[in-house]
Amino acid sequence: MSDELVERFELAFNKIHQHLKEMNRYPKNDNFAELLNHSKDRGVVREYYDVLRQYAKLRNAIVHERVRDGYYIASPHVEVVEELERINQTLDQPPLGLDIATRPVLFFYEETELFHVIEAFGKHGVSQFPIYRDGAFTGLLTDAGIVRWLGESVDGGSVVVDRMTVGDVLRHEKVHNVEFVSEAASVFELEDLFESSHGEGEKLKAVMITEGGERDGKLLGIVTLLDLIKVDGAEG
Template structure:
């Protein structure tokens, strides 16, 4: 039984190691501990980070401190093996982006009156809404964009908002970096998108999840970096 548990442990551990290599795009230094540390802020890894660190020590004891064939100085309990296999299974089938997305997503059209959108910002406590024109996505309207418009529209200490539409304000909004993915995208794919934009001048503002990943497809959910950070209570 001990040999079987060791084999199952090593198999699951090696498969998790392979996942870490893939997450980190197969770096030259593929040491398990280094890869784990580099991936610790990613949703699923963050959840299992501490236990994987401990299991890495156990794996080293099993592999490098074997007294002789068939006799190990350390051997995993069945509960340990089952937990490691569970982690491996989770990495095989990671949560979907939709699992952490804000949904259903509220969106507005360019012709919507601004006061209606301002009320939605207040009521729902969000910071941005997707805006559409004839079913086509045209941009994000943010609370910061509205404040910017207000500052540019003050006349004699007042701002006239009657008959002002979202389209009027959107002209003063920054062009935000937005990506579109399909409903099958995993949280790992979304994390990669945010990570790859980290050094860009305009960092990724949001990921829009649509049917088929089409820019103008049916909007199913929206994910921000904060959504990923908050995943699993992180």
């Protein structure tokens, strides 16, 4: 039984090691502890960081401190092996971006009267809405963008909202960094997109999940950095 548990432990451990290599794009230093440390803020790795560090020590004892064939100085308990296999299973089949996305997504067209959008901001407590024209995505309208437009539109102490459309305001909105992914995208892929946007100009504002990942495909969900932080907080 001991040999079987060791084999199962090593198999699951090696698969997790491979996942860590993939997450870190196969760096030259592929030491398990180093890869784990570099990945500690990501999804399931963050949740199991401490336990994986301990399992790495156990693995070193099993592999490097074997007394002779079939006799190990340390051997994993069945509960340890089963937990390691569960961690690997989660890495094999990570949660989808749609699992944490806001959906259904409320969106508006450029010809929509601005008054309706202002009402929606207050009612739904969100900070941005996707905007479309003739079925094509044209940008994000944010609460900050509306405030900026109001500041630029004050005339004699008042602002005329009547007959204004979303399109009128969208022209005053910043061009936000938005990515499009398919419904098959995992949470890990979304984390990569937000992470890679750091230091590359404007940070990623949102990830739009659409059918087939097409820019103008059917909108299925939207994910912000806050959504990922909420998930990490829940897992922690």
